Amino acid sequence: MEKPLLPLSSQLSLQNRVYEVTLNSAFLSWKEVETRPKRTSGNIYGPLKAAGSHYVPVCEIISVQETEEDCPSTDTGKWHKVPQSVAESNQHAFTVCYVERTQKHRWRCSDVTLHCTDRTLCLQWVQAIREQLSLLTIRPKRLLVYINPYGGKHHGKRIYEQKVAPIFSRASISTDVIVTEWANHARDHLKTEADLKKYDGVVCVGGDGMFSEIIHGLISRTQCDSGVDQDCSDEPLIPCSLRIGIIPAGSTDCICYATVGSNDPVTSALHIVVGDSQPMDVCSIHHNNTFLRYSVSLLGYGFYGDVLTDSERKRWMGPARYDISGVKTFLSHRYYEGTISFLPADENVGTPRDKLQCRSGCNICRLPSADKQVSKDEESVSDIETKGVWKVIRGKFLAINAACMSCACPRSPKGLSPSAHLADGTADLILVRKCSRFDFLRHLLRHTNKDDQFDHPFVEVYRVRQFRFTPRYEDTDSELDLREAEGTGHKRFFSQICREHPACSCSLAHSSWNCDGEILPHAAIQVRVHCQLIKLFARGIEEQSVFEEPYALSAI
Numbered sequence: 001m002e003k004p005l006l007p008l009s010s011q012l013s014l015q016n017r018v019y020e021v022t023l024n025s026a027f028l029s030w031k032e033v034e035t036r037p038k039r040t041s042g043n044i045y046g047p048l049k050a051a052g053s054h055y056v057p058v059c060e061i062i063s064v065q066e067t068e069e070d071c072p073s074t075d076t077g078k079w080h081k082v083p084q085s086v087a088e089s090n091q092h093a094f095t096v097c098y099v100e101r102t103q104k105h106r107w108r109c110s111d112v113t114l115h116c117t118d119r120t121l122c123l124q125w126v127q128a129i130r131e132q133l134s135l136l137t138i139r140p141k142r143l144l145v146y147i148n149p150y151g152g153k154h155h156g157k158r159i160y161e162q163k164v165a166p167i168f169s170r171a172s173i174s175t176d177v178i179v180t181e182w183a184n185h186a187r188d189h190l191k192t193e194a195d196l197k198k199y200d201g202v203v204c205v206g207g208d209g210m211f212s213e214i215i216h217g218l219i220s221r222t223q224c225d226s227g228v229d230q231d232c233s234d235e236p237l238i239p240c241s242l243r244i245g246i247i248p249a250g251s252t253d254c255i256c257y258a259t260v261g262s263n264d265p266v267t268s269a270l271h272i273v274v275g276d277s278q279p280m281d282v283c284s285i286h287h288n289n290t291f292l293r294y295s296v297s298l299l300g301y302g303f304y305g306d307v308l309t310d311s312e313r314k315r316w317m318g319p320a321r322y323d324i325s326g327v328k329t330f331l332s333h334r335y336y337e338g339t340i341s342f343l344p345a346d347e348n349v350g351t352p353r354d355k356l357q358c359r360s361g362c363n364i365c366r367l368p369s370a371d372k373q374v375s376k377d378e379e380s381v382s383d384i385e386t387k388g389v390w391k392v393i394r395g396k397f398l399a400i401n402a403a404c405m406s407c408a409c410p411r412s413p414k415g416l417s418p419s420a421h422l423a424d425g426t427a428d429l430i431l432v433r434k435c436s437r438f439d440f441l442r443h444l445l446r447h448t449n450k451d452d453q454f455d456h457p458f459v460e461v462y463r464v465r466q467f468r469f470t471p472r473y474e475d476t477d478s479e480l481d482l483r484e485a486e487g488t489g490h491k492r493f494f495s496q497i498c499r500e501h502p503a504c505s506c507s508l509a510h511s512s513w514n515c516d517g518e519i520l521p522h523a524a525i526q527v528r529v530h531c532q533l534i535k536l537f538a539r540g541i542e543e544q545s546v547f548e549e550p551y552a553l554s555a556i
C-alpha cells in the first residue's frame with residue numbers, strides 16, 4: 001500500500017452517524033456530518049455542520065488497531081454490535097485508543113471505533129495513524145519495572161497486573177518485571193547488575209520509599225560510571241539519562257501526586273506511555289565528608305522525624321500508621337534546639353510565599369539557574385555558591401523541614417510548601433519555632449485547607465540552595481553547655497533548659513531526620529540541591545483549564 005499523505009480525510013461512520021474524519025500531523029478529529037435536506041435549497045441534500053466535534057492530539061493517541069466486527073475485540077473482551085444502519089453495513093472498522101482527561105487531573109483510556117466502506121480505506125487509516133505514532137520517538141519502548149509487593153496496602157502487584165500491564169501492552173511497550181524480595185533489592189540491582197542500555201526507562205510500583213530506592217540506584221550508578229565521588233559534597237553530580245515512572249501503590253505517594261496531580265495508577269501509566277518528561281531537583285545529604293542519602297521530597301527534623309520514627313514500629317497498620325503516630329507526636333510536643341545555616345537562592349526563582357505555583361511548563365523551572373550556568377561561564381558551582389552570603393539562625397524549633405518540591409499528597413493537597421518548584425535548583429526551608437500546642441495545631445490544620453501555613457509569627461520560610469544543621473548537643477559553639485552536659489549527665493542538662501522556659505510545657509529532646517520516609521543516622525547534616533538531576537515520566541500538574549476545555553476550536 002502507498003504511503004498515505006496527510007492530511008487524510010474521509011467520511012466514516014460512528015454509532016450510526018456519518019463523521020468527517022481528518023488526520024494531520026498534530027490532531028485526529030471527527031466532526032458529525034448531517035445528511036438531512038437543506039431547507040433553504042429545496043430538494044438538494046448537503047452536509048450541515050453538526051455540533052459534535054472531537055479533537056485528539058496525535059501525541060495523546062495510545063494505539064490504533066483494525067477492529068474485528070461481530071466478535072470480541074482482542075484487548076477489551078467486549079462484543080461489538082452487528083452494524084444496523086446503511087452507514088455501518090460494511091464490516092471494516094478501526095479503533096483508536098486515546099487519553100481522556102477526567103476530574104482531579106486523572107487520565108483515562110478512551111476509544112473510538114470508526115467504520116469504513118472498504119478494507120483498503122480501513123488499512124490506509126490504520127497505517128497513517130501508526131506512522132504518526134512512530135514519529136513520536138520520545139515514547140518508551142522497553143521498560144524495567146520493579147514492584148514492591150509490601151508498599152502501602154500491599155496491593156502493588158495487583159495494581160500493576162490489572163491496571164498497568166494491559167495499558168503497556170496496548171501501547172506495544174515491552175517490559176522486564178522484577179517483584180522485589182527484600183528492601184533495597186531494586187536499589188542494588190540498578191546500582192550493580194541491571195543492563196541499563198536495554199531500557200528507555202525504569203518504573204517503580206510502590207510509594208515514596210520505593211521511588212527513593214530507584215533514584216539511589218540510578219544516581220549512584222551514573223556517578224560510579226562517570227568516576228564521580230559521592231562522598232565529596234562539592235563535586236557536581238552527573239544527571240541520570242533514564243526517565244523514571246512511578247505507579248503509586250504506597251502510603252503517601254507524594255512524589256507521584258506532586259508531579260502528576262493525582263495518585264492514580266492508570267494516570268501514571270498513561271504519562272509513561274505518552275513519553276512525558278519532567279526534570280526534578282535532588283538534595284544530596286552529607287555528614288562531614290560522608291555521603292548519607294538523596295532526598296526529593298521531605299527532609300524533616302523534629303515533628304516529621306518523630307512521626308516517622310514512631311510509625312516505623314507500626315508498619316503493620318499500613319498508611320494509617322502515619323495518622324496515629326502524627327497524633328501521638330503532636331501530643332508529646334517536643335522541641336529541638338540547634339543551628340541552621342543556609343545559602344539563600346537568587347531572587348529570580350521567586351519566594352516560598354509568592355502564589356506562583358509550579359505547573360506544567362513552569363517558567364521558573366525553565367530559567368537558567370546558577371547550576372546550569374556552570375558550563376557557559378566555566379565557573380564551578382561552588383565558585384558561584386561561595387559568592388553568596390550564608391545566613392545563620394539559632395533557636396528552638398518544633399520542626400525543621402526542607403522541601404525540594406511542594407510535597408503535595410492526599411493528606412495535604414497543596415503540600416508542605418505550595419509554591420516550591422520541581423526543577424528550579426532550590427528547596428524551601430521551613431522553620432517552625434517553639435510555640436504552643438494550639439498554635440502548632442493551627443499551623444498543621446492549614447496544610448489541609450486554603451489558608452497560608454506560613455502566615456504565623458512562629459513560622460519562617462526561606463528558598464535555599466544549600467543548608468547545614470547542627471543540633472545544640474553537637475554544636476561546638478555551645479561548649480559550656482556541652483561541658484555541663486558531660487559533667488552532670490544529660491538528664492540534668494535537659495531539665496535545666498526546661499526550667500528556663502516554665503511557660504511552655506514542651507520538652508527538649510533529640511530527633512532524627514525523616515528523609516523521604518527513611519530515618520537518617522546523623523542529626524548534623526549538610527544539604528545541597530542539585531538542579532534537575534533526574535527525570536520523571538510526568539509533565540508537572542496541568543492547569544485546570546487544560547482539561548475543562550481541552551481543545552477549544554478557537555485555539556486550533
Ligand SMILES: CCCCCCCCCCCCC/C=C/[C@@H](O)[C@H](CO)NC(=O)CCCCCCCCCCCCCCC
Pocket residue numbers: 207208209251252253254297298304307308322323326327330407409411412415416441444445447448514515516517518
Ligand atoms: C489536624 C490535622 C492536621 C493534618 C496535617 C497533615 C500534614 C501532612 C503533611 C504531609 C507532608 C508529607 C510529606 C511527604 C513525606 C514523604 O517523603 C514521606 C514518605 O512517604 N512520608 C511521610 O513522612 C509521612 C508523613 C505523614 C505525616 C502525617 C502527620 C499527621 C499529623 C496529624 C496531627 C494531628 C493532630 C491532632 C490533634 C488532636
Ligand SMILES: Nc1ncnc2c1ncn2[C@@H]1O[C@H](COP(=O)(O)OP(=O)(O)OP(=O)(O)O)[C@@H](O)[C@H]1O
Pocket residue numbers: 147148149150151152153179180181182183184185205206207208209210211213249250251252253254517
Ligand atoms: N520485597 C520487599 N520486602 C520488604 N521491604 C521492601 C521490599 N521491597 C521494597 N521494600 C521497602 O519497603 C519500604 C516501603 O515501601 P514503599 O515506599 O513502597 O511503601 P510505603 O512506605 O507504604 O509508602 P510511602 O513511602 O509512600 O509512605 C521501602 O523503604 C522499600 O525499600
Ligand SMILES: [Ca+2]
Pocket residue numbers: 281403404405420421422423424425426427
Ligand atoms: Ca526545587
